[in-house]
Amino acid sequence: xxxxxxxxxxxxxxxxxxxxxxxxxxxxxxxxxxxxxxxxxxxxxxxxxxxxxxxxxxxxxxxxxxxxxxxxxxxxxxxxxxxxxxxxxxxxxxxxxxxxxxxxxxxxxxxxxxxxxxxxxxxxxxxxxxxxxxxxxxxxxxxxxxxxxxxxxxxxxxxxxxxxxxxxxxxxxxxxxxxxxxxxxxxxxxxxxxxxxxxxxxxxxxxxxxxxxxxxxxxxxxxxxxxxxxxxxxxxxxxxxxxxxxxxxxxxxxxxxxxxxxxxxxxxxxxxxx
Amino acid sequence: xxxxxxxxxxxxxxxxxxxxxxxxxxxxxxxxxxxxxxxxxxxxxxxxxxxxxxxxxxxxxxxxxxxxxxxxxxxxxxxxxxxxxxxxxxxxxxxxxxxxxxxxxxxxxxxxxxxxxxxxxxxxxxxxxxxxxxxxxxxxxxxxxxxxxxxxxxxxxxxxxxxxxxxxxxxxxxxxxxxxxxxxxxxxxxxxxxxxxxxxxxxxxxxxxxxxxxxxxxxxxxxxxxxxx
Ligand SMILES: Nc1nc2c(ncn2[C@@H]2O[C@H](COP(=O)(O)OP(=O)(O)O)[C@@H](O)[C@H]2O)c(=O)[nH]1
Ligand SMILES: [Mg+2]
Numbered sequence: 001x002x003x004x005x006x007x008x009x010x011x012x013x014x015x016x017x018x019x020x021x022x023x024x025x026x027x028x029x030x031x032x033x034x035x036x037x038x039x040x041x042x043x044x045x046x047x048x049x050x051x052x053x054x055x056x057x058x059x060x061x062x063x064x065x066x067x068x069x070x071x072x073x074x075x076x077x078x079x080x081x082x083x084x085x086x087x088x089x090x091x092x093x094x095x096x097x098x099x100x101x102x103x104x105x106x107x108x109x110x111x112x113x114x115x116x117x118x119x120x121x122x123x124x125x126x127x128x129x130x131x132x133x134x135x136x137x138x139x140x141x142x143x144x145x146x147x148x149x150x151x152x153x154x155x156x157x158x159x160x161x162x163x164x165x166x167x168x169x170x171x172x173x174x175x176x177x178x179x180x181x182x183x184x185x186x187x188x189x190x191x192x193x194x195x196x197x198x199x200x201x202x203x204x205x206x207x208x209x210x211x212x213x214x215x216x217x218x219x220x221x222x223x224x225x226x227x228x229x230x231x232x233x234x235x236x237x238x239x240x241x242x243x244x245x246x247x248x249x250x251x252x253x254x255x256x257x258x259x260x261x262x263x264x265x266x267x268x269x270x271x272x273x274x
Numbered sequence: 275x276x277x278x279x280x281x282x283x284x285x286x287x288x289x290x291x292x293x294x295x296x297x298x299x300x301x302x303x304x305x306x307x308x309x310x311x312x313x314x315x316x317x318x319x320x321x322x323x324x325x326x327x328x329x330x331x332x333x334x335x336x337x338x339x340x341x342x343x344x345x346x347x348x349x350x351x352x353x354x355x356x357x358x359x360x361x362x363x364x365x366x367x368x369x370x371x372x373x374x375x376x377x378x379x380x381x382x383x384x385x386x387x388x389x390x391x392x393x394x395x396x397x398x399x400x401x402x403x404x405x406x407x408x409x410x411x412x413x414x415x416x417x418x419x420x421x422x423x424x425x426x427x428x429x430x431x432x433x434x435x436x437x438x439x440x441x442x443x444x445x446x447x448x449x450x451x452x453x454x455x456x457x458x459x460x461x462x463x464x465x466x467x468x469x470x471x472x473x474x475x476x477x478x479x480x481x482x483x484x485x486x487x488x489x490x491x492x493x494x495x496x497x498x499x500x501x502x503x
Contacts, residue, residue, distance in 0.1 A: 020386030069498045091502040093293035094435040105290035105376035106502065 024143070030061075030121045031227040032111060033220065034100060034142030036164055039130025041150040042174040042207055044072045047127050049213035050220060051081035058224065060123040061086040061114040063107055067096050067129040088114055096129025104141040111141075123224055133162030144223050146170040146216070151184040158193040158202075166196050170203065170219055177206040278410025282403065283420050285427060290376035294369055295432035295501040296320060296425065297489030302436050303496065313433050314447050317426045321451065321458055323483020325425035328400040329462030330469075330479045331357050332421035333414035335404025337470040341413075344405055346389035350397070352475040357398045360480050363487040365494035369503035371396040378402045385409040399424075414466055418459035426451060432501060 035043050047062055054060055062082060064072035066089065073089035076082060088110040092099035099106055111124050126142060128135060137145045147168035149157050152175055158165055165171060171193055179186055186204060193202040203215040285291065298316060301307040307316045331353060338348040361367045375396040382390045388409065393402060400421045407417035430448055434441050465479050493503060 020383040067500075091293050091499060093295070093432065093502070094500045095292060098292050102286065103288035103290060103292050105288060105379065106293050106372075108379070109290075109372065109375060 025230070026143075026227050027230040030115060030124050031224050032124045032126060032141065032143050033223065034126050034128065034137035034145035035148060036100065036128040036135040036137060036145060036168070037130065037148035037172075038132060038135075038150075038153065039067070041130070041148045041153075042172075042205075043127050043130070043148050044075055045207045046148060046172065046174070046205075046213055046216060047072075047125055048076060048079050048081050049207055050125065050217060051076070051079075053213060053217040054123070054220070055081065058122050058221075059118065059120045060125065061088070061118060061121055063087075063110045063114070063124065063126045064089045065092050065096055065099050065107065065127060065129040067092065072127060086114065086118060092129055097131045097135055100126065100128045100135070100137045100141055102138075104138050107141050122228070123220070133157070133160055133164045136163040136167055143227065144169045146172055146219075148172045148174055150175040151179045151186065151189070152182050154182070155184040155186070155188045155192075158189050158196055161196050165193070168197075168200075169223075170201050170216070171197060172216060173202065173204045174207060176204050177208050276411065278407070278412050279416055279420065282407060282410055282412070283423060285431060287380070288376075289380055290373050291424070291428050292431075293502045294373065294428055295436070295503065296324070296429040297366075297486045297493065297503070298429040298432045299436060299499060299501045300489040300493040300496065302433070304492070307433065308437070310439065310443055310447060313430070313437075313439070313444070314451075317429060317447065317451060318454070319483045319485060320425045320429060321422065321454055323481055323486055325422040325455070326458050326462055326481045327357075327360050327479055328425055329418035329422040329459050330465045331398065331400040332404035332407065333418040333459075333463040333466035334470055334475075334478060335401045336408050336412070336414040336417035337404075337466060339405040339408040341408055344388040344390070344392070344409070346392040348392070349473070349475060350393050350401070353401050354394060354398060356475050356478055357401065360478075360482070361398075362482070363490040365503060366487065366490040367398075369490070370398045370400070372502065373399040374402045377406060381406040381409065415459060415463040418462040418466070419456065422455050422459040422462065426455065436500070 035047060037043050051060065051062065060082070062076060064070070064076070064087070066072040070089040073087050076087050077084050090099060090106045090110050092106070107126055111126065114124060115121055126137070128137070135147070145168050147164040149165070149172070151173060173189055173193070176186060190202065190204070201219070203219070205213060205216065207213060281287070298307060301316055307313050335353060338350070338353065339345060358367060361370060377399060378390055378393060378397060381402060393405060403421050404414070404417040407420060426448065430444050433439055434444050462479065469475060469478050490503060493499060
């Protein structure tokens with residue numbers, strides 16, 4: 001089917017198959033993971049923990065989008081968790097959200113440059129500049145994305161929803177060590193998160209605690225194994241959480257769950273088979 | 275003139291422009307731009323210094339590309355060298371090439387049958403813009419309009435973000451400048467036609483705005499920046 005019936009230059013490619021924009025084949029290039037979430041929720045701390053856990057097992061690189069400086073990139077370089085040549089910083093022109101969603105060119109350039117410089121690369125982590133709960137990565141930039149919130153913003157955050165909470169492939173609730181201090185009820189957060197994103201995983205973390213980032217490391221390794229095996233990576237439950245399809249809020253349990261053990265959520269991590 | 279012009283001229287075109295201020299961030303940091311009058315002066319400098327050259331190169335690239343199929347054997351290397359020579363600041367050249375790379379990515383995806391590799395991996399923005407314009411059914415004058423307006427629109431929107439200007443007030447500034455943009459584009463296209471007919475690429479316009487080169491150089495040395503240029 002041709003868009004043009006005469007021989008004049010066509011504005012379109014003349015094909016309905018969008019041949020200039022083929023779908024990405026899983027495994028054909030390094031997996032790209034996006035990490036989004038509000039400022040200060042622990043994204044950079046998580047990236048550093050992942051680098052520490054994965055070094056020696058996975059060849060990885062990191063792109064940071066700190067809101068107006070190279071602070072995150074400098075932190076990672078100073079932390080010595082990754083060779084400096086595997087860390088790149090992107091300027092976002094006052095719009096951290098635009099740089100990972102509406103116009104991803106700066107990030108794509110950085111990712112492609114890292115891929116070209118490190119032929120063995122298996123995984124690229126892109127940390128967004130901090131934004132609000134509507135933050136999501138374009139699928140053109142991140143194959144899978146996780147969203148990091150923390151308990152100090154209050155236990156209502158998961159209930160507020162927003163694409164970051166509802167559409168991310170993994171929701172991370174960080175800083176559980178602070179829950180008693182800020183009066184955040186982790187049971188409520190766990191239940192609200194499960195309601196807002198049915199069927200997609202949630203993990204509770206304290207990067208200050210003993211287990212550190214272990215559950216996220218496992219999740220990342222599972223995503224990477226699925227990617228490298230060529231199996232489709234799980235896509236966020238878009239359909240289930242489409243407008244109007246949010247399940248009814250369950251009747252509140254009289255006593256909310258214990259403040260320290262939202263086990264139901266963290267147990268439900270997907271496996272490599274996805 | 276039609277949808278193609280709006281497609282390539284839309285500030286939402288995902289070609290990386292949102293992260294570039296065209297030197298404005300540095301001019302703001304040094305207090306040179308602080309109100310609408312100083313913004314207008316800055317934008318006029320952009321228009322007549324950078325815009326007139328970018329417009330001529332975009333128009334020339336559109337003529338080289340030709341209306342039917344991108345000419346892979348056209349003088350792309352010559353245009354590249356000539357524009358390098360007219361961009362004395364290395365950070366400015368890098369900014370132009372970064373945006374050219376992003377725009378070329380879009381052009382390749384949208385018009386995959388064309389030999390975009392002939393332009394190089396990171397071509398100058400104005401050159402890709404002119405070539406892409408022909409694929410969007412535009413002529414050399416329209417290519418010049420795109421390149422010229424691009425040199426003022428980007429910094430104007432950066433000013434809204436950096437100085438909290440009323441976006442309507444900044445739009446008024448741009449509206450007042452639209453006639454100047456058209457005129458600069460017209461002259462750029464005329465110059466490009468002459469040069470293209472003779473093949474004297476080194477006679478493309480070479481206006482300059484040294485103040486902008488200084489902004490670009492100082493910006494690149496700055497530790498805390500929001501914009502890539
Ligand atoms: N108490 C506590 N602090 C944390 C935890 N994770 C990160 N932080 C701290 O929170 C602050 C912000 O973290 P950072 O990773 O820079 O946040 P980002 O803006 O999301 O990248 C830093 O001071 C971290 O050390 C955690 O699990 N518990
Ligand atoms: Mg950070």
